[in-house]
Amino acid sequence: MSRDLPIIKVDRTIELEHAVVDGVDISGHWNRMFSDRSTTALPTEAMDWITSLDGGESLRDCYQCGKCVPVCPVQHVGDYGPRKLNSKVIRGNNLMDDPDLWLCTTCGNCYRVCPKEVNPLRIMPAIREQAVLEGKIPDELSDVFRNLQKSGNPMGESPRKRIDWIAEAGVDVPIISQLGRPVDVLWYVSDYTSYHPRGKDAARAMARVMTRLGVDFAILGPEERSDGDSARLAGETGLFDLLAEQNIKAFDKYEFKRLVVMDPHAYNAFKNHYPRLGWEGEVLHYTQFLAPLVDKIEFQSSVDLDVTYHDPCYLGRNNGEYEAPRLLLQAIPGIRLAEMPHNKANGYCCGGGGGGMWLDGFVAEHVSERLSERRVREAVATVGMDGSGVLSVACPYEPSRFEDAVKSTGNDGKLAVRDIIELIDQAMQPPAN
Amino acid sequence: MDYVVLLKQVPDLAEELEIDAAGTGLDREWMSFVASEWDEYALEEALLLRDARGGTVTCLALGVAAGDVDELLATCLTRGADRVVKVGTFEHAPDSHTAAAAFAGALAHIHYDLVLTGVQAIDDLDGQVGPLVATNLGLPHVSVVTHIAVAGHGSIVTVHQEYAGGVVGEFEVQLPAVLGVQTSRETPRYAPVSRVRQLMKTATIEAMVGGEGGGSGLVVEAMTIPETGSTAEMINGSPQVIAERIAAILAERGIGSGVAR
Numbered sequence A: 001m002s003r004d005l006p007i008i009k010v011d012r013t014i015e016l017e018h019a020v021v022d023g024v025d026i027s028g029h030w031n032r033m034f035s036d037r038s039t040t041a042l043p044t045e046a047m048d049w050i051t052s053l054d055g056g057e058s059l060r061d062c063y064q065c066g067k068c069v070p071v072c073p074v075q076h077v078g079d080y081g082p083r084k085l086n087s088k089v090i091r092g093n094n095l096m097d098d099p100d101l102w103l104c105t106t107c108g109n110c111y112r113v114c115p116k117e118v119n120p121l122r123i124m125p126a127i128r129e130q131a132v133l134e135g136k137i138p139d140e141l142s143d144v145f146r147n148l149q150k151s152g153n154p155m156g157e158s159p160r161k162r163i164d165w166i167a168e169a170g171v172d173v174p175i176i177s178q179l180g181r182p183v184d185v186l187w188y189v190s191d192y193t194s195y196h197p198r199g200k201d202a203a204r205a206m207a208r209v210m211t212r213l214g215v216d217f218a219i220l221g222p223e224e225r226s227d228g229d230s231a232r233l234a235g236e237t238g239l240f241d242l243l244a245e246q247n248i249k250a251f252d253k254y255e256f257k258r259l260v261v262m263d264p265h266a267y268n269a270f271k272n273h274y275p276r277l278g279w280e281g282e283v284l285h286y287t288q289f290l291a292p293l294v295d296k297i298e299f300q301s302s303v304d305l306d307v308t309y310h311d312p313c314y315l316g317r318n319n320g321e322y323e324a325p326r327l328l329l330q331a332i333p334g335i336r337l338a339e340m341p342h343n344k345a346n347g348y349c350c351g352g353g354g355g356g357m358w359l360d361g362f363v364a365e366h367v368s369e370r371l372s373e374r375r376v377r378e379a380v381a382t383v384g385m386d387g388s389g390v391l392s393v394a395c396p397y398e399p400s401r402f403e404d405a406v407k408s409t410g411n412d413g414k415l416a417v418r419d420i421i422e423l424i425d426q427a428m429q430p431p432a433n
Numbered sequence B: 001m002d003y004v005v006l007l008k009q010v011p012d013l014a015e016e017l018e019i020d021a022a023g024t025g026l027d028r029e030w031m032s033f034v035a036s037e038w039d040e041y042a043l044e045e046a047l048l049l050r051d052a053r054g055g056t057v058t059c060l061a062l063g064v065a066a067g068d069v070d071e072l073l074a075t076c077l078t079r080g081a082d083r084v085v086k087v088g089t090f091e092h093a094p095d096s097h098t099a100a101a102a103f104a105g106a107l108a109h110i111h112y113d114l115v116l117t118g119v120q121a122i123d124d125l126d127g128q129v130g131p132l133v134a135t136n137l138g139l140p141h142v143s144v145v146t147h148i149a150v151a152g153h154g155s156i157v158t159v160h161q162e163y164a165g166g167v168v169g170e171f172e173v174q175l176p177a178v179l180g181v182q183t184s185r186e187t188p189r190y191a192p193v194s195r196v197r198q199l200m201k202t203a204t205i206e207a208m209v210g211g212e213g214g215g216s217g218l219v220v221e222a223m224t225i226p227e228t229g230s231t232a233e234m235i236n237g238s239p240q241v242i243a244e245r246i247a248a249i250l251a252e253r254g255i256g257s258g259v260a261r
Helices: A045-052 A057-061 A082-090 A109-113 A120-133 A139-151 A159-168 A191-195 A197-212 A229-233 A237-253 A264-273 A286-296 A323-331 A353-358 A360-364 A371-383 A398-408 A420-428 B037-053 B069-079 B096-107 B129-137 B193-202 B239-252
Strands: A183-188 A217-219 A256-261 A282-285 A305-309 A335-337 A389-393 A415-419 B002-007 B009-011 B033-035 B056-064 B083-090 B114-118 B141-151 B156-162 B168-174 B177-181 B206-208
Touching: A045 A057, A045 A082, A045 A120, A057 A082, A057 A120, A082 A120, A109 A120, A120 A229, A120 A353, A120 B193, A139 A229, A139 A237, A139 A353, A139 A360, A159 A191, A159 A197, A183 A197, A191 A197, A197 A398, A197 A415, A197 A420, A229 A237, A229 A264, A229 A353, A237 A264, A237 B193, A256 A264, A256 A286, A264 A282, A282 A286, A286 A323, A286 A420, A305 A323, A305 A371, A305 A420, A323 A335, A323 A420, A353 A360, A371 A389, A371 A398, A371 A415, A389 A398, A389 A420, A398 A415, A415 A420, B002 B037, B002 B069, B033 B037, B037 B056, B037 B069, B037 B114, B037 B141, B037 B177, B056 B069, B056 B096, B069 B083, B069 B193, B083 B096, B096 B129, B114 B129, B129 B141, B129 B177, B141 B168, B156 B177, B168 B177
Parallel strands: A183 A217, A183 A256, A256 A282, A305 A335, A305 A389, A389 A415, B002 B056, B002 B114, B056 B083, B083 B206, B114 B177, B141 B177
Antiparallel strands: B009 B033, B141 B156, B156 B168
């Protein structure tokens, strides 16, 4: 993850009884601690247990400075907050039975600003894994885990139906097992892009754009399984490993130069976590793949829209890609790009990460509004509500999340939600009349 | 109290089923297997009863080559079973008579007070395994049960059987007995893949011989997907109008002619 702040690392500090620097006696009690710090006036079992978990270590380093408070998206809509987690644990709560355990979306904004590098992206999955092993899982989440285990996708749909969207793509979409030759691009379509009615629109647009660009591509088709990253962040490590093994087995069967993915969560999994499970290769988010080809895209019409862009946490903040999506948007004729107040490294989370996608009902009981609703209000304030404003996205979780939020915030018909690839595809078509 | 649960895997209906080239079975190319839903209810009930009163839960499954019986049994251990046993070796899932004979054979070597199994499964729907096991062992049996409660200091169980029209019957059964479970009071607990995978490496899955003899004597001659008719007619209107239309349809087809009015 990219961080804005310089970090000073100090492994060990020796406090001298008498210290003289440049002739000045600075002896006395120092008020800063750079090494392990523990509070002994309170029970230490919960903190000791969490910091003994692989990934839980950094929770102890929190010194309650509160820099995370204004940047945590969940704290904006409820009582939850990263600083409060540490505070609870110091008081003996191991979070196993606390709803807070499931509210973090692992968006990473607190970690970005934390001077002590306290990292909930590792802490929360570590504690959640223990809760999962003890069967302490919200019901709606365990239903999705079951589906992922059984069918390789969160909906529990047939793996064979993963390619049903192809029929209406209007172009040929080769399946690599049938192609029988190496390809340049293995296109990992991902779950929501393959199965969700709105996600499929992006898949079809991507197929058309790549075809017109003459890209040599193929998909895995029914062999493709969920990347598993959100299950990992929700604590089901074994399920992540299982899905990764299935995908890696499929990747290893075929020859391709690059893996191009629609889903930032898949990007994160393949780039940062599959290597330790035995697969390494070039992975590109589709915006990163298309950005260098932007001059070759033959736009045929102007779309004439005010567009703002929502940085997906796992493309932007957690993987440092802010420019490729913006470069593509700015290349589309007629688009006027405006930034929301929360953008790039400080982008506001949609609420879908870290298992949040599958905890909507559970989370709703602990927040005043959904993160997606808050984000939609920000988009409306940025691009207006006369119907020409578009909230553009680059993550398959978003179209359904934000379109629901547009309706639930009373903005139906006032703001459109479009994947960037849908806007590109639209502008590559001849003008409608 | 020692509980024994009989389980099996069935084809996962997430996939559309296809008939194989021989026309007598399901095409297995894309088939995946899941634990039979009703067997999962039986296991959940056994675990809840044990957790409340103490005792052991032993799970038995037939050693069928198709699917993954080891995973099924590791999942049982993950959920909290104390012991799992694979019975016999079969290429395909056998018919109910063969399965019941194999289970009854294994039960001769295992102590039990109560045997629970799913009342039915999607791949046979005959609901006979429970009754046949009970018959083989000379035990009392009740099928389609819910609300299992142990009473009489562990010597009896009471169970509910639901009938049409919202009527429920309560039965008292002397133990040992066999029950065909309709549903569990709680949703079957989630078995974390993390734990299943650990147990697949470390757990002991016992094996017992079994499966000789039995057999229903039935042979599947042909399997077809039911044809969807397109001649259904929705009859709307008042009871009088509907009755007249039904009578007219019956008369058109010569059904019931000659019956005194």
